[in-house]
Amino acid sequence: SQQGEEDPQALSIQEGENATMNCSYKTSINNLQWYRQNSGRGLVHLILIRSNEREKHSGRLRVTLDTSKKSSSLLITASRAADTASYFCATDGEHDMRFGAGTRLTVKP
Amino acid sequence: EADIYQTPRYLVIGTGKKITLECSQTMGHDKMYWYQQDPGMELHLIHYSYGVNSTEKGDLSSESTVSRIRTEHFPLTLESARPSHTSQYLCASSESGFPTDTQYFGPGTRLTVL
Numbered sequence: 001s002q003q004g005e006e007d008p009q010a011l012s013i014q015e016g017e018n019a020t021m022n023c024s025y026k027t028s029i030n031n032l033q034w035y036r037q038n039s040g041r042g043l044v045h046l047i048l049i050r051s052n053e054r055e056k057h058s059g060r061l062r063v064t065l066d067t068s069k070k071s072s073s074l075l076i077t078a079s080r081a082a083d084t085a086s087y088f089c090a091t092d093g094e095h096d097m098r099f100g101a102g103t104r105l106t107v108k109p
Numbered sequence: 110e111a112d113i114y115q116t117p118r119y120l121v122i123g124t125g126k127k128i129t130l131e132c133s134q135t136m137g138h139d140k141m142y143w144y145q146q147d148p149g150m151e152l153h154l155i156h157y158s159y160g161v162n163s164t165e166k167g168d169l170s171s172e173s174t175v176s177r178i179r180t181e182h183f184p185l186t187l188e189s190a191r192p193s194h195t196s197q198y199l200c201a202s203s204e205s206g207f208p209t210d211t212q213y214f215g216p217g218t219r220l221t222v223l
Contacts, residue, residue, distance in 0.1 A: 030209045042113075042199050042214030043152075088152070092209045096142065096167070101151040 004032070004089040004100035012106040019076040021103040023089030024069075030092050032065055032072050037086045037102070046074075046087075081109045112136050115200050115215035122190055123223050130185045130218045132200030141183040142212065144199040145169060152199065158183055190222045 007022045023032070031050045035043040049056045049065045049072065056063045062075040076083055086102040113134040122128055134141070139160045144152040144167075154167030158177040172194070173187050183202075187194055199217045203210035 033211065040197075040217070040219065042115075042201070042216050043212070044214070045211045048211060086149075090212075092207075096154055096157060097209075097212060099144075099152040102149075104149065 004091050004098060006087070006089055006100045006103040008103060009101070010104040010106070012108065013079060015079060015081055015107055015109050017079055017107075019079050019083070019105055019107070021074045021087050021105070023072045023074070023100060025072075025089075025091045026070065027091075028067075032063075033090045033097070034061075034063060034072075034074050035088045035090060035099070037088065039085070043088060043099075076105075079105075079107045081107050083107050113200065113202055113213050113215040115198075115218050117218060118216060119219050119221075121221045121223065124189075124191055126190050128187050128190055128220070130198055130200075130220070132183045132185070132215055133181050134183075134202045134213070134215075135181060136202060136204070136213065137180065138202035138204050138213070139180070140203045140205065140210070141177065142201040142203075143167075143173075143175060143183070143185050144201065145171065146197045146199055146217075148197070156185065190220075192222045195220060195222050 004023045004025045033048045034046045037043045047058045060077045065072045084107045088102040090097045090099045116131045141158045143156040146152045153169035155171040156175040200215040201212040203212045
């Protein structure tokens with residue numbers, strides 16, 4: 001069953017703007033990961049944040065984690081048309097990782 | 110790009126046919142996974158394996174079967190394809206069996222059953 005739920009389901013912005021996506025989950029976690037999926041392709045790992053971390057950066061990506069609210073956010077700064085993709089959060093389940101339904105980001109040039 | 114490969118990338122087949130979707134990885138990873146994903150929807154885990162001769166069913170009930178005879182190879186078979194099997198199938202692997210491990214995905218096979 002699904003663990004993480006992304007919000008919004010779809011987001012459309014102009015190139016150069018920042019994009020923020022949110023993820024909420026139900027049970028306690030060891031870590032949370034964000035993945036990206038280009039249309040018709042497999043997922044690519046972007047960043048992992050551990051449960052004892054509050055914020056993490058990687059290039060233009062900034063991830064926050066609030067374990068008290070069971071939520072995480074992914075911020076993409078200075079977005080580019082090439083950032084157009086679906087973004088998924090994933091949390092660790094009993095035997096495997098659980099993925100949400102994703103946020104579909106469209107960056108218009 | 111991860112060293113995990115899936116063939117074919119696209120497959121259109123008639124109802125009742127037997128098909129095998131291939132997945133192989135050259136990273137020496139123990140754990141491998143198969144997910145089913147409809148367009149714009151979440152991923153559903155249908156099978157996983159901890160290593161050679163290990164196969165487990167995932168959360169989503171599936172009529173498919175898998176085998177793991179070699180570490181690098183994790184094929185998925187549908188004995189009799191039906192239109193309800195039309196979907197994208199994603200294979201992934203991770204270095205260890207821990208749920209916290211990063212997963213590496215193949216490009217997927219888009220299956221259409223007529």
